[in-house]
Amino acid sequence: KMVLSLRKIKKTHNYGTEQAIPVLKGIDLELPAGKVVAIVAPSGAGKSTLLHIAGLLDDEYGGEVHLSGQDMSRANDAARTAARRQEIGFIYQFHHLLPEFSALENIVLPQLANGTPRRQAIDKAMDLLSRVGVADRASHRPAALSGGQQQRVAFCRALANSPRLLLADEPTGNLDPATSEQVFSALMGLVRETGMAALIATHNMELAARMDRTIRLDAGRISAKAS
Ligand code: ADP
Numbered sequence: 001k002m003v004l005s006l007r008k009i010k011k012t013h014n015y016g017t018e019q020a021i022p023v024l025k026g027i028d029l030e031l032p033a034g035k036v037v038a039i040v041a042p043s044g045a046g047k048s049t050l051l052h053i054a055g056l057l058d059d060e061y062g063g064e065v066h067l068s069g070q071d072m073s074r075a076n077d078a079a080r081t082a083a084r085r086q087e088i089g090f091i092y093q094f095h096h097l098l099p100e101f102s103a104l105e106n107i108v109l110p111q112l113a114n115g116t117p118r119r120q121a122i123d124k125a126m127d128l129l130s131r132v133g134v135a136d137r138a139s140h141r142p143a144a145l146s147g148g149q150q151q152r153v154a155f156c157r158a159l160a161n162s163p164r165l166l167l168a169d170e171p172t173g174n175l176d177p178a179t180s181e182q183v184f185s186a187l188m189g190l191v192r193e194t195g196m197a198a199l200i201a202t203h204n205m206e207l208a209a210r211m212d213r214t215i216r217l218d219a220g221r222i223s224a225k226a227s
């Protein structure tokens, strides 16, 4: 069964105005559990727009988004918010960690918000931090961590509630090549261990080549697939 199905997704920013910008012109994508798919496209091609729609953060688009077999394009706000919290993890180019909380707390808080008991949330956070090699920095605030460490903590936070789907927008875009490699390996390790599905936008062809499949966005359509 598919974790994510995008069907004929169309999007025009500023729809119905003179500044209308057609960005996506009919995107079809099937993402099964356990698969990692790269979206490669030049800047401005619509990767973020597509990830927003897949992440149920946009409700003005054409086509359908199915999450675990359910058509979310027709769901109300409450249902979309619940699905987003429980089933989707997000990672961005910049980590967006809460600066006044420790690395550990940044991973515990979303679990508490989701109803997980504190003790269990802490165990989960420590387990995730160990897997990406940052356990010894658990009590540090983000500002005391290197860029690569911050981004690994952000991965742990994204995975804190065990989502079925991980959406990543240029997750290593802000890092130097060596750190980028370290962070990407950590990400792939976590994704493989948990068996989730992941959609990862990147400019980096070398990283894309290590995923299961690459999708290219060109002029609002998928132009080629390589497996
Ligand atoms: P067509 O019939 O030409 O395929 P659509 O009516 O499906 O066109 O949509 C055209 C564009 O407007 C698409 O990019 C779609 O995502 C976008 N769109 C459709 N409905 C809305 C809406 N309610 N608000 C904003 N954008 C929309």
Ligand code: ADP
Pocket: 013, 014, 021, 023, 041, 042, 043, 044, 045, 046, 047, 048, 049, 050
């Ligand atoms: P990418 O992530 O591939 O760089 P984006 O999805 O951010 O591309 O943007 C695709 C296109 O849509 C660009 O032309 C961008 O200027 C435009 N765009 C993105 N967001 C908005 C918005 N909120 N309003 C109007 N245009 C937008």
